[in-house]
Amino acid sequence: MRLPSFLTGTGGGQPDNFTLGVDVSIWNAEVDWAKMASRGIKFGILKATDWGSESKKGFVDERAVQNYHGMKANGILTGAYCWLDPLYDGIMQADFYLDNFYNKYKTDLPPCLDFEDGNVIGWSDMLKKAKAWLERVEQKTGRVPIVYTGAGYMAHFNQADAAFLARYPLWVAHYVQRTYPTIPKVWKDWTIWQYSSSGHHPYYIYKDPLPSRGKEWGSGSFSLDMNYYKGTLEQLRAFCELEPAIPTEPPLSSLYWPCLEKWRITQKFGERPAQYPTSKGHNGVDFGTPVGSDIYAAWDGVVEVAREDKTGYGRHVRIRHSHGLTIYGHLSKLLVAVGDKVKAKQLIGLSGGATSDPYAGMSTGPHLHFEYRWDVLAPQVPGGFVYNAVDPLPLLISHEEVGMLYKVKVIVGALNVRNGPGVGYSAVGLVYEGNELAVYEEKDGWLRIGAGRWISGSDKYVLKLGGDPGVMTLEERVADLERRVTALEGE
Numbered sequence: 001m002r003l004p005s006f007l008t009g010t011g012g013g014q015p016d017n018f019t020l021g022v023d024v025s026i027w028n029a030e031v032d033w034a035k036m037a038s039r040g041i042k043f044g045i046l047k048a049t050d051w052g053s054e055s056k057k058g059f060v061d062e063r064a065v066q067n068y069h070g071m072k073a074n075g076i077l078t079g080a081y082c083w084l085d086p087l088y089d090g091i092m093q094a095d096f097y098l099d100n101f102y103n104k105y106k107t108d109l110p111p112c113l114d115f116e117d118g119n120v121i122g123w124s125d126m127l128k129k130a131k132a133w134l135e136r137v138e139q140k141t142g143r144v145p146i147v148y149t150g151a152g153y154m155a156h157f158n159q160a161d162a163a164f165l166a167r168y169p170l171w172v173a174h175y176v177q178r179t180y181p182t183i184p185k186v187w188k189d190w191t192i193w194q195y196s197s198s199g200h201h202p203y204y205i206y207k208d209p210l211p212s213r214g215k216e217w218g219s220g221s222f223s224l225d226m227n228y229y230k231g232t233l234e235q236l237r238a239f240c241e242l243e244p245a246i247p248t249e250p251p252l253s254s255l256y257w258p259c260l261e262k263w264r265i266t267q268k269f270g271e272r273p274a275q276y277p278t279s280k281g282h283n284g285v286d287f288g289t290p291v292g293s294d295i296y297a298a299w300d301g302v303v304e305v306a307r308e309d310k311t312g313y314g315r316h317v318r319i320r321h322s323h324g325l326t327i328y329g330h331l332s333k334l335l336v337a338v339g340d341k342v343k344a345k346q347l348i349g350l351s352g353g354a355t356s357d358p359y360a361g362m363s364t365g366p367h368l369h370f371e372y373r374w375d376v377l378a379p380q381v382p383g384g385f386v387y388n389a390v391d392p393l394p395l396l397i398s399h400e401e402v403g404m405l406y407k408v409k410v411i412v413g414a415l416n417v418r419n420g421p422g423v424g425y426s427a428v429g430l431v432y433e434g435n436e437l438a439v440y441e442e443k444d445g446w447l448r449i450g451a452g453r454w455i456s457g458s459d460k461y462v463l464k465l466g467g468d469p470g471v472m473t474l475e476e477r478v479a480d481l482e483r484r485v486t487a488l489e490g491e
């Protein structure tokens with residue numbers, strides 16, 4: 001597998017599929033959580049409890065509560081760990097952690113056990129204490145705890161004796177590594193990777209351009225433990241058993257029509273909630289496009305799905321934008337591939353939906369299903385799938401020259417623009433002599449030049465421009481669509 005550049009040292013920036021976090025304790029002094037949040041920190045794990053070697057009593061980290069509230073105030077997901085002392089009873093330490101911190105300040109992440117102290121009486125005894133702590137905490141909280149450790153520490157234990165740890169998510173410590181952490185033999189993969197103890201990014205291990213390291217992030221000390229969760233923020237929220245984060249406003253205020261504007265809408269957003277109970281109604285907009293109609297990208301982005309399915313969307317394309325994504329379902333042909341960078345208004349496929357097509361998906365007839373989501377496909381949560389979809393219709397703007405039939409030039413001083421094809425419709429503006437306008441539709445001698453914008457097509461007022469062999473009249477486009485349908489039916 002090819003590793004991303006941020007891990008190999010060939011590039012910078014943060015990975016799209018990892019989520020950045022930190023872990024802190026009193027050793028980090030005062031933490032500026034607002035600064036942490038502004039630098040992209042999405043989760044924090046604080047030290048909650050430990051056991052005093054001199055007092056022989058449990059204690060709560062002096063900055064635990066302060067750090068907890070600082071994370072919460074700045075929208076950072078919270079976690080808390082117990083440092084497991086090998087000299088004291090595991091159940092006793094578990095109860096102290098629960099009674100003195102977790103039950104008072106329930107965290108977003110599951111409870112965490114720091115399993116690394118080498119001051120042991122016997123390695124088998126240490127395993128027993130860890131097992132007792134984990135089972136006790138899971139029993140009391142109903143959550144599977146996370147285990148923090150490293151490959152070097154786990155090498156002390158008999159692998160068969162330590163096999164029980166495999167069911168617990170791994171938070172692995174491994175710093176001097178640019179590519180991927182070494183996984184202790186008990187586990188197959190990691191969930192959280194503590195990749196630095198000094199505020200580094202992985203690719204800065206050997207040459208750190210940040211002179212103050214931890215302080216650059218908002219830590220009160222130069223040192224700072226940096227971590228990645230292996231997944232997106234929404235995946236981390238699902239791991240924490242939290243609802244997907246729903247933004248208050250859609251990130252894109254406008255989208256281009258995914259097909260010719262003349263195709264009628266056959267099903268609107270939110271309709272038929274009984275038919276779509278998991279999404280609480282139709283999750284997109286259906287356009288009644290004949291099979292073989294041109295389908296366009298609604299915005300600039302990168303194709304993250306282009307495949308043939310026999311269920312759901314059927315043959316479909318999904319495009320990731322700077323924020324959010326669009327889905328184009330029930331296609332008859334794909335004209336892009338995964339990884340393609342596309343521009344708004346670019347042709348990406350042909351519509352389908354015919355029930356005779358085995359890759360039509362859940363379709364009762366030819367149409368395009370168009371969907372806009374604010375974030376990635378949300379993971380499954382209790383109650384089914386929750387989709388961060390919004391009604392795209394209010395966001396749609398006219399395709400400038402996409403779907404254009406031809407252009408005309410205004411040859412009179414000024415010409416009324418009306419909101420429908422006829423003098424009985426209201427005037428909504430003017431166009432002037434010399435203006436060149438794209439025409440998208442002809443009707444009864446009138447020309448549509450945009451959404452709800454019509455002008456007279458009389459040769460007294462406008463001159464039809466030609467010379468582009470790629471420009472077709474409406475009749476020519478209909479004939480072309482019919483040819484495509486015939487060709488597809490013959491495949």
